[in-house]
Amino acid sequence: MKASSCICLYDAVTTVTVPFIPVFLCGRHTGRVQLPRHLAFGSLAGFLVAFSLPPWGWWPLALIGFALLSYAILDTTRLQRFATGWAMGFVWLAMGELWMFDLTAPGYVFVFVVFGAGYGLAAVAAGSGERQRVLLPAANVIIEWLRWAWPFGGVPLATVPMTQVESPLATVLPLGGGLLLVAVTVLSGIALRLLWQRRFDHAAMTFGPVVVAVIIGVMVPNGSVIDTLDVAVVQGGGPQRTRADVCENQAVFERHVEATNTIDREVDLIVWPENVVNPIADGTPLGRCDDLFYMTEAMDRVAEVARQQNAVLIPGWFHNDGPRHNVNYSTAVNPDGETVSRYDKVRIVPFGEFVPLRGFIENFSDDVPSRDVRAGDGPAILDSDVGRFGVSISWEIFFESRGRAAIRDGGEVLINPTNGSSYWLTILQSQQVASSQLRALETGRWVLQAAPTGFSAIVSPDGELLDRTDVSEQKVLYATIERREGLTLATRFGPWPMLVLAALALAGTSLRRRDAT
Known part of the structure; x- marks a missing residue:
């Protein structure tokens, strides 16, 4: 493997990520541990999402983390996308659920290895092109919901909605609950990536649904x-x-x-x-x-x-x-x-x-x-x-x-x-x-x-x-x-509207790809 095909992680990132993910040495004489590009980007994205969780609570970092994920999976193979998403989930959950190690070390390892793989599958489903503006939020909605429900009733810890509970995006919760907050968080990250690429029209179209959801969330009755x-x-x-x-x-x-x-x-x-x-x-x-x-x-x-x-x-x-x-x-x-x-x-x-x-x-x-x-x-x-x-x-x-x-x-x-x-x-x-x-x-x-x-x-x-x-x-x-009395829309309908929309988005894109082929 050539050194040019790898990215060296600087000390702050290496300290966090190297103990948690498989590493490869590249460059014989650097004396520094290096990771393949997709693992490095995924690990850094996971690091950012982890620090947006309580007790740290720096919520903008989650948007940057998803922006980095969105960028890292462009023009990649399925295996590279899986590695990127898995590394992100691995580091995010290993840090966000560190307390579990003291309670059950095997359970702790299961959480970040197996559930981390779920985010790898979400990255695969998102594809390597611009359809990820629809597919990446939809896939993360499905994976988050599965993690909240399975196994043994679910483990809804260190979740995407927790990262945004203090952010303006949280106003969508009475409208569509936690899964809508997952979707707008990922969409906001993609819009941030498009802004960085100076693709302002695409960024506006991507962020538009987020603005609409926030406005409606403020207006809907909450009892x-x-x-x-x-x-x-x-x-x-x-x-x-x-x-x-x-x-x-x-x-x-x-x-x-x-x-x-x-x-x-x-x-x-x-x-x-x-x-x-x-x-x-x-x-x-x-x-x-x-x-x-x-x-x-x-x-x-x-x-x-x-x-x-x-x-x-x-x-x-x-x-x-x-x-x-x-x-x-x-x-x-x-x-x-x-x-x-x-x-x-x-x-x-x-x-x-x-x-x-x-x-x-x-x-x-x-x-x-x-x-x-x-x-x-x-x-x-x-x-x-x-x-x-x-x-x-x-x-x-x-x-x-x-x-x-x-x-x-x-x-x-x-x-x-x-x-x-x-x-x-x-x-x-x-x-x-x-x-x-x-x-x-x-x-x-x-x-x-x-x-x-x-x-x-x-x-x-x-x-x-x-x-x-x-x-x-x-x-x-x-x-x-x-x-108080009265039901919000989220309380009345639960997660089902978002699950149906996410499933339709994934299924519809899959059918269009098949027709194109």
Whole structure:
């Protein structure tokens, strides 16, 4: 291989990309690691998209990343396009989901190798000519949706919509949801490439649909106000990167009672995080623990908190349910201490709350958790004296389908009790806040996110992050929010219009190519 056929990566790019992708040496005497042109461009594009994600959040970099991808796949073979797209997805997901390495190293590798290949296929489908102005957005819409839905229910992390949640493009979300935001993000990148090439007429035609979508997104209805509520979102605080320990369950609960007791004003609603009420069956022996948090005590204490605060309390529960299962749910407790509603988590976490292919995996590992969380199947709402609340517990907030289900079931506010205390770094927690912003914009609802060690947040229906805690601190967030009704177009129709348009674009171009041949 001649040195002229390769591009040397400068130190900043090499440092990030070389550990993640196959490298080739070119030039015997340079002493520098070099990559083929398509891998280099793809890696740099992935680097840019990764840094547009939370927690970094430099959203223009995603547009530059897709502009670079669009340029790099012009006049290339299918193999070169695949390598470019794969390298982009590889680096983007390896950086954007780095936290996963601490949780499951094999799962982490699977994500950026296999899902990265999906973006390689999208680049192949886009072709090497100017039809990519239609095909590259369409192919990325399909690949993003597949990643959000497969395998085991999907892994919608480090997504394109997260990169744009703070950008003007996010105003398209009430119109067409996350997939429309994917399309306009990629289109904007292609328009940027055309501007750089000084092809101004083509750039204007490419960016035109983006402008139209943004304008319509601003104009479409996003619901109306029913009434207002004074709310308190409670974060009990405590150490980060911890694992569940039955001996610590009482301490976690007490930290949230302590924080709740600092509430210094009258409120209508108090939101606690996911699984901070984590009791065990009455009569269980102490074993190695000095004390245990029993079910009867937990029920009495929760009712007492609601009565003392004279407010509706939404606590998150987690406990055993028979010999093989756990349950993860939230309840609504009225000011008189009566529990009046319960929602069991529907979308549970693969390899975290349940083990897919358990019978097969148990043949090869003795470390498989003995219990799965029993998935719920009821409507995603909690009724109370002060309103009907849509609920997306923890992982569910990453799925637009769960937010949509909660609002279609009549949710007037969207509640996200969560628990990120087990995770390394703050990448996942930052992306969860971004997901709450996406759900707020898509549904036209306020979103209240409560986490035991951070981040807790309050998000307005226009996606503005009004308040957020820091990691590990004990704090109560206050706000006056609106109960709202009505459905946005994105909530009413979901992803199907964009999926149909993307499929038609890909199929139509394929047929035209066949006719031309």
